[in-house]
Amino acid sequence: MNTLNKLTLKNLKLNKSRTIVTIIGILLSTALITVVAGIAASGQQTMIDGQINFSGNYDLFISGNATSEDVKEIKANRNVETVYINDYGDFVRIPNYKNDKKPYAYVQTLTPKAFTDCFNLPLKDGRYPENGSELVLTQNFINNSAKEYKVGDTITLEKGVRKTSDGRVIPNTNPYGQEFVYDEQEVMGETSATVKEIEEHFEVESSKEYKIVGILDEYYSSCFTSLEWSVFLPIYTAAESDDISKDGLLYVKYTDEGEKNYIQTTSQLTGVSEERIREYLNQSCELEVGETKYNYFSVNTSLLSYKGYALSDNSLQMFFTLAAIIIAIVIVASVFVIRNSFAISITEKTKLYGMLSSVGATSRQIRHNVLFEGFALALIGIPLGILLGVGVVAILIQLLNMLLVDMLNGTSFVYSVPVFAIVLAVALSLLTILFSTLGSAFRASRIAPVDAVRGNNDIKIKKKQKAYKCPSFIKKLFGMGGEIAYKNLKRSKKKYRTTVISIVVSVAVFIAVSSFIQYATEYSSKYYHEVDYNLSVDRMGLYSDFDEMVSDYENLSELDGVKNCRLEGVLGGYIKRTDELKDVLTDDASIYNFTSAESDFYYLELLAFDDVTYKQKLKELGLDYNEVKDKGILINNFEYLDENEHLQKGELFKADKVKSLNVRESNDPAYEEYYKSADIEIAKVYNTTPEALKYFRPSESDVYLLVSLDTLKNNYDIDYLSEGIYINAENANELEETISNLDGGQEFSVYNVEKMANMYNAMTLVISIFAYGFIIVISLIGVTNIFNTITTNMRLRSKEFAMLKSVGMTKREFNRMIRLESLFYGVKSLLIGIPLGLLAGMGIFMAFSMNLATDFVVPYTAIAISIVFVFAVVWLIMRFSISKVQKQNIIETIRNDNI
Amino acid sequence: MEILRVENLVKTYGDGENKVNAVDDISLSVEKGEFVAIVGASGSGKSTLLHLIGGVDRPTSGKIFIDGNDITKMNSDTLAIFRRRQIGIVYQFYNLIPILTVEENIKLPCDLDKSPVDKKQLDEILDTFGLRARRKHLPNELSGGQQQRTSIARALIANPALVLADEPTGNLDTKASEDIMNLLKISNRTYNQTIIMITHDLELAKQADRIITISDGKIVEEG
Known part of the structure; x- marks a missing residue:
């Protein structure tokens, strides 16, 4: 190491606190970049894994009409990594089946690698089959069989066809004992079918013995539907060749290069032009018969978009934009720290550099020296930062999995800090350091020796000396x-x-x-929607009068473990746009809910509570019960989308003018005579939702009237009311149990919001x-x-x-x-x-x-x-x-x- | 042989009313092996002249030839390289690098030049300057005289054409001053080293071969 660099290291050691603080600065920004890149990468990997779990790890799905020749051809394409075949093999009868409606099974033959590499079928026991005489059963198959099959057992399956009593073959997809009879006539371009019950029997053609090597856990994916509705269950064996039947399914996995140019690759494999594929994938067209020789194909666009090849997914784009913005902020902030630290270091060493210059150090040497200082700090700061960042990502992933366990529905975030993320962090940090030091390096190299020899140069007094006047x-x-x-x-x-x-x-x-x-x-x-209850209970609108509803409420509110309980009823109402009404409407009324445009009615809602809650709320609002009990309290504000799709606020009525409103149950003119309507006097108008009512807004886009339950009862039918009982329970899960165990508790529909x-x-x-x-x-x-x-x-x-x-x-x-x-x-x-x-x-x-x-x-x-x-x-x-x-x-x- | 020639050298600071000619049309010549003293009151421009000759400052006009090379025409990097090979400067305040040892400070011009240090010469210089025992010490562990000896040793290590000393004894007591003067004289005689020394001490100046007196940026007396 040359003297200058030794000098730098010595200086760094001497200024320990600044060196450490600068290293911390570098460390933090590197860690931050690593974390952002790592979380973004983990998020991406999570989505990719989720999609693979959901659909399988393939890019192109082809069903129907593929031949072994096609498979060979597809495999030969240099953009194809591999092809998985999932073919319908023997159609067999389940020995000693229990469920009369599902007596059959399809022995599906899968390319051996498909079990693990493409579909990741969850094994409960045993292993995947390796040849055509080995079999994995599904749990459903075992449940449907009177005999308990275990791994290692042999099973003899009878292959055959379904036939009617008069000898016609029944398609395998028909439900058991049913036949569809298609109408001759087409209605709206479609022929409808009626179901005919028939007798069916199974005609055995041959039988084959299999060895059971594994049992699958319950498994659902878009490729292997559970087929609950179907007459047969799938079981799996390994395919021994690339032979494929007319109905066989192909799953094609592209190479990276192939995925990058997935449109082109797909075009090559299916024979459809690139342009048509683009249209087809944008769902702007259907492929015509004969455009491809296969019956159907689809591209796994979700997987491709998660991998970043097809960036059609908006949320993904937003995700990466956000990551980029955050990284940009981090870089700006770090450039400032590091640049600053070097600027200081240079100021401090002005004299040193001047002295070196006077004994003959060239500006190049001095520049290199400053850059070396940056490099030395980077050498410590960056690796530590990467380590810290990687650790933090691991912790964050754990934390996310822990916190969001309810939301993830069994899936979980995967930890993934790919090499690219680390390289990115290192590159960005180095770039940051280079940017930060370059300026200082040039400044240091320009220090004139004579200035340094003479002394401090930081306060430069310009030509016109300014006598700074200090405010008194x-x-x-x-x-x-x-x-x-x-x-x-x-x-x-x-x-x-x-x-x-x-x-x-x-x-x-x-x-x-x-x-x-x-x-x-x-x-x-x-x-x-923040709420103040944890259980909501209703009878799905099955009340015949108000008293029945109130008694339900009273029964529920007396249960143990109910902290508080309220009855809430909402009635949709309409106000006719009369000339008198126009005087009390604001300008915002023209954009108030959809009915206003084409009909003569404004929609609003009537909200009522049980008496206890009603009185409580009136007290909170500072209103007198006796004075307002027969009147309505108007919550006058609503939200709407303006022409720029921005949410705006508006008010429907002029608060000082509106005195009374005629509210009817419906606006259908045909039955006008049957509807009830009532004039409701307005006791008070709120132009912003009062704090006491903040949880009770039926809808943000409609104004509403708070009335007493009696007002509803006396003026309207219960049929138009939608009601709910909202309970704040000490233990929501326990109370849910209690309610369902009540006499007639099954009639309640309980919703646990906790x-x-x-x-x-x-x-x-x-x-x-x-x-x-x-x-x-x-x-x-x-x-x-x-x-x-x-x-x-x-x-x-x-x-x-x-x-x-x-x-x-x-x-x-x-x-x-x-x-x-x-x-x-x-x-x-x-x-x-x-x-x-x-x-x-x-x-x-x-x-x-x-x-x-x-x-x-x-x-x-x-x-x-x-x-x-x-x-x-x-x-x-x-x-x-x-x-x-x-x-x-x-x-x-x-x-x-x-x- | 002429080692230094200065022609019509001018250095101006400020402009307009504030304009000051620190060095005002100075021409002089120094032979190889000469020991020249420049004397003058403070503010007479002697330090500026020395900085200009040493290439650490740039003249407003005029030419400086060192060993036949016009240093005023060199770019700053060429000048820096020229400086470390051909010019040794000794400052009043030593200007040693505080975190380098005595030996490292002395070797600095050679290290910067990436030229090997003559081990024998280094030992000889350390012995001559009485620094051998102190070679591993840091400057702040030395006395003023020892620090100045280090800086003179640094000036001599690359066998420069010219050694410039700016009030080398200005910060030292009488005993140390004599010591430094002797060292300068020894290097002048034994290594035939050309030395230009600034001082305001006439007694010291008298020990030189030639005295140049400067006042208001002009040579007023020579010889």
């Missing part, structure tokens, strides 16, 4: 120290800029991410973990940045501090000076960072506004947190550096030339 209030508030601090900040703007930029980045990202979390949780809470709520909470938690994790890491990167800048600045200025102290600056004045500087850093960065964060938050709001009708909310909490955080961090770091400066001996510091 600063002098008054902070004294002489304050004035010096102010002038220093003004003069060495450059150094102070790096700190400001790091704080700005952290603050802006924090505020933006907080907005994101806010809207994302709001969105998911809307999606999952599982749903858990899912919602898990989702929110996952979003928060990711988003807050991201904020924390970004802020940590920011803190490393600020730490580096401030401590170094303090050290570089220790000579100045010593001089100030030597001319009699007291400790108090000195501290005041430092405090002012912290204040300056903080205020200036917040002044830039907060608006930037708000701007980003606004952008996020715009993205969500398509699905969420909320106004932009200023994230006050996030802003408050950033303010506190920024001042705390800056002040703490300043304190830390001051304590170091304070310990130094004044004269030694002044004399010390090596700072």
Whole structure:
């Protein structure tokens, strides 16, 4: 190693704290990139695995009309990796079958590799068959057989055909004992069939002995339907050749190259032009008879899109866009830390580089030296970052599987950090470091030796010397120290800029991410609809009068374990658009629900509670029961989609004008005389949903009237009412059990929302973990940045501090000076960072506004947190550096030339 | 043989009213093996002249020939290489790299040049300068005189055409100053080393072969 590089390493060792902090910065950003890439890759792998589980690991499915020649030809295509055959073999009778309707089985012959490589059929016991005399049974087959078959048993199966008593062959797909008789006439282009019951028997043609080598677990996939409806069950044996019957199925797996050009490959294999295949896959056309020689083929586009070859899937595109945006933010933040760290390192070493230059180091040597420093830090930081990132991905995957267990329905996230993700992280980190160091390297190489020899060059006084005037209030508030601090900040703007930029980045990202979390949780809470009950019970509208319903409610509310219980009835109502009504409608009425356009009615809903809940809600609303019990409370706001597909809010009635509404049960003019209608006086109008009613909105797009149950009972029929009893139970699962065990409890339909709520909470938690994790890491990167800048600045200025102290600056004045500087850093960065964060938050709001009708909310909490955080961090770091400066001996510091 | 020739050298700082000619049309010539002292009050421009000759600063106009090469025409990289091979500079404040040992500091110009260090020569220089026992020490473990000896040793290691010393004794006591002067004289005589030294101490200057007096950027007396 040459002297210069040795020099660099020594310097790194000497500036231990900065070196460590910089390595942490590199480590964090590498880890973050690894995590983002790893989670994206794991997500992708999860989707690929899920799709393979669901459909099988193939790209092209061909059914019908394929010959052994075709198989040979397809196999010979260089874009084809392999072909799996799933052929209908012998049609056999199940010995000693139990279910009279399912007495048969198909012995399906599969290419041996298909069991594992393509379909991953779940073995419960034993192994997969390897030749044509070995068999795997399904659990259904065993259940349907009177004999208990085990692995190792032999079984003799009778092959044959189904026949009617008069000797006609019954197609194997017909249900047992049934025949379809097709009508002669076509109705709307289709012939309809009637089912005819027939006698059927099985005519045995031959029999064959198989050895049972395995038993499959229950298995469903899009390729192997459970065939519950069918007369036969599938059992499997291994195919011994590539022979295929007319009805055989082919599953073609392409090579990577073939998958990349799947349109072309598919075209080659099926003989359909590429253009037609594109249309066919876009579902914009059906293939014509004769276009391909096969009966049917389909491309596993989901699998291809998850692999990234067919990016038609929007959610996938969004997923990767999001990952790219996050990586971009990470890179920007890391470039700042690392660049900053090097900028400081160079400033610190100005003199060193000048000295080296004066003894003859070329600018090339100095440039290389700075790059070497970056390389040395990268050598430690990047591998550690990768390790940390890989570990975090593993933990996150575990966490996701744990939290989202209800949502995943038995599947799970797979851990996958492919080499490409690591290479990406390394490449991006190296690039970041290169970008960050390059500027400093050039700056270092341009240091003129004479400047370095003469001394500090950081405060450059320009041609026109500017006497910075210090505002008098600063002098008054902070004294002489304050004035010096102010002038220093003004003069060495450059150094102070790096700190400001790091704080700005952290603050802006924090505020933006907080907005994101806010809207994302709001969105998911809307999606999952937050509720205040955990069981909902109803009788599916089978009440003949209101009293029956109320007595059900009363019975249920008296059960043990019911914390509270309420009856809710919703009646759809219509208001006729009369001339008088027009006077009380707002302009928004023109876009209010669909009925308004073509009919003369506005739809709204009448909501009623049981009396206890009703009185409770009135109390919360501050309304008097006796005064409003015969009247309606109007919730006047609704949501609609504007022409840009953005959700908007509107109000239907003029709040001050609407006094009474005539509400009828239906708007069908044919039966108008049978409908009941009533005039409901309006007691109160709310233009925003009051807090007390926030859980009770029947629909966001309709306005509604809260009335008493008696109002409904006295004016309307129960037939039009949809009702529910909502229970908040201490233990939802237990109460669900209790209700179903009640006398006549089976008539209740009980819906347990607790599982749903858990899912919602898990989702929110996952979003928060990711988003807050991201904020924390970004802020940590920011803190490393600020730490580096401030401590170094303090050290570089220790000579100045010593001089100030030597001319009699007291400790108090000195501290005041430092405090002012912290204040300056903080205020200036917040002044830039907060608006930037708000701007980003606004952008996020715009993205969500398509699905969420909320106004932009200023994230006050996030802003408050950033303010506190920024001042705390800056002040703490300043304190830390001051304590170091304070310990130094004044004269030694002044004399010390090596700072 | 002429080793250094300076022709009409001018160095100007600032412009307009603030314009200052630190070096104002200086021409001079130094023979190989000469020991020249440049004297003058502070602010007379003597340090600027030395920096210009040493190639660490660039003149506004004029030419500097060292061993026949015009260094004012060199680009900064060529100049850096020229510097490490042909010029040794000794500063008042030593300018040693604090984290390198005495030996490493001395070898620095050769290391930068990737040229092998003559082991015999290094030992000889360490002995001559009384630094052999201190070769593994860091600069801050040395006295001022020892640090200055190190920096002179560094200036001599590459056998430069020219050694420039900027107030080499300015920061030292009388005893150490004499010591340094003796070393400079020894290298001048034994290695026939050309030396240009700046000083404001006339007593020291008198020990040189020739004294050049500078005032307001001009040579006012020579000889």
